[in-house]
Amino acid sequence: MSILTPHVYWAQRHGEIYLRVDLSDATNLDISLQENNKLQFRAQGHGAKGDNEYVFSLEFLQPVRPESTQRQVDIKIKKQDEGWWDRLTLQEKKPLFLAPDFDRWLDESDAEMELQAKEEEKINKISVESRVRKDPYLGLKKGYLFMYNLVQFLGFSWIFVNMTVRLFILGQDSFYDTFHTTADMMYFCQMMAMLEVINPLLGLVKTGFFPAMIQVAGRNVILFVIFGSLEEMQNKPVVFFVFYLWSTIEIFRYPFYMLACIDTEWKLLTWLRYSLWIPLYPLGVIAEAVVVIQSLPIFDQTRLFSLPLPAVLGHSLSFSYTLQLYLVLMFLGLFINFRHLYKQRSRRYRSRKKKVH
Numbered sequence: 001m002s003i004l005t006p007h008v009y010w011a012q013r014h015g016e017i018y019l020r021v022d023l024s025d026a027t028n029l030d031i032s033l034q035e036n037n038k039l040q041f042r043a044q045g046h047g048a049k050g051d052n053e054y055v056f057s058l059e060f061l062q063p064v065r066p067e068s069t070q071r072q073v074d075i076k077i078k079k080q081d082e083g084w085w086d087r088l089t090l091q092e093k094k095p096l097f098l099a100p101d102f103d104r105w106l107d108e109s110d111a112e113m114e115l116q117a118k119e120e121e122k123i124n125k126i127s128v129e130s131r132v133r134k135d136p137y138l139g140l141k142k143g144y145l146f147m148y149n150l151v152q153f154l155g156f157s158w159i160f161v162n163m164t165v166r167l168f169i170l171g172q173d174s175f176y177d178t179f180h181t182t183a184d185m186m187y188f189c190q191m192m193a194m195l196e197v198i199n200p201l202l203g204l205v206k207t208g209f210f211p212a213m214i215q216v217a218g219r220n221v222i223l224f225v226i227f228g229s230l231e232e233m234q235n236k237p238v239v240f241f242v243f244y245l246w247s248t249i250e251i252f253r254y255p256f257y258m259l260a261c262i263d264t265e266w267k268l269l270t271w272l273r274y275s276l277w278i279p280l281y282p283l284g285v286i287a288e289a290v291v292v293i294q295s296l297p298i299f300d301q302t303r304l305f306s307l308p309l310p311a312v313l314g315h316s317l318s319f320s321y322t323l324q325l326y327l328v329l330m331f332l333g334l335f336i337n338f339r340h341l342y343k344q345r346s347r348r349y350r351s352r353k354k355k356v357h
């Protein structure tokens, strides 16, 4: 048996060298990495010249680590320092038996991209793992939010469809009994909506507490304090406009949240959720302001919720004064929430643009 040199194919990454020795049925493998960065290979096997003993040695261009691994005749050598080598060996002239391993070959930039992809995968894995580890109730929370949004969506859809159908059938006459046909459902949805103030406090959603509180408190004043307590207000056409504006946004907002709970997004729905408020919010505040203004003389006449005063100051202080102060607060609330919604919209579209590039 004569001693021959096998064909050796090589490729590199920033951290490793891959050597593939073209030998089958290799036995008596003796591979050693010496102090001087020299790899000695000796084995018996079937190569280009049939069954023989094959030997080669390579002195690497730069230092490699001693813990380099070898699996059969696929050898993986760890580079001591990460980096790209111009060639494999210290000697400039390539040994005749050595050739690039094109199955594994990557040029420097491709290898860098592979490295980055691996890093990103590692980071993603860690963040997913830590999220799962950090929040064992994530599924429960999402389930609760999904159900909450579904119930609200169904409630507001019922109101919206009911009002639309009645508008088509009865025309303007439908304005006058909106309250009697939809108030029960609106009460239910608005009572449920109190959870929207509690959810951010419990850390279930990223909503700011203050914008949610303004939203819920504002609607509560209109629905429970004015419509709920003054029968005279219940058959006014303004009820129609207030309920229609409220439900128009909600039939898009709640399904948007439902999809968010299952990590899904429909672009059109997202756009509607983050755009419809631009005309609807000011219109809603104007309609609510009309409600407040129309209720002032009724509160003055009925003295409902009026504040008893000592005899020297008069009989009592009408609730209409509180509502006049509330009118001012409403426009402050409009300003705060308009700004909040504008920020939410910009954040949503800014972060989506970043993801695309």
Ligand SMILES: CCCCCCCCCCCCC[C@@H](O)CC(=O)SCCNC(=O)CCNC(=O)[C@H](O)C(C)(C)COP(=O)(O)OP(=O)(O)OC[C@H]1O[C@@H](n2cnc3c(N)ncnc32)[C@H](O)[C@@H]1OP(=O)(O)O
Pocket (backbone or CB within 6 Å): 145, 146, 148, 149, 205, 206, 207, 208, 211, 212, 213, 214, 215, 217, 218, 219, 245, 246, 249, 253, 257, 258, 260, 261, 276, 277, 280, 281, 283, 284, 285, 288, 329, 330, 331, 332, 333, 334, 337, 341, 344
């Ligand atoms: C200083 C004065 C105090 C006195 C108070 C009294 C004054 C009151 C005056 C107020 C006037 C109110 C007028 C109003 O009633 C008129 C109308 O409503 S007209 C109709 C149009 N209206 C609207 O468009 C408003 C609709 N409402 C809202 O948008 C919200 O209620 C609001 C709190 C204003 C904003 O919502 P939010 O802050 O939650 O923004 P996002 O939707 O972007 O959500 C942020 C992230 O949280 C996730 N999230 C939120 N809720 C849920 C949920 N239920 N389920 C699942 N996930 C949820 C959402 O997905 C976002 O996550 P990410 O950032 O990851 O996308």
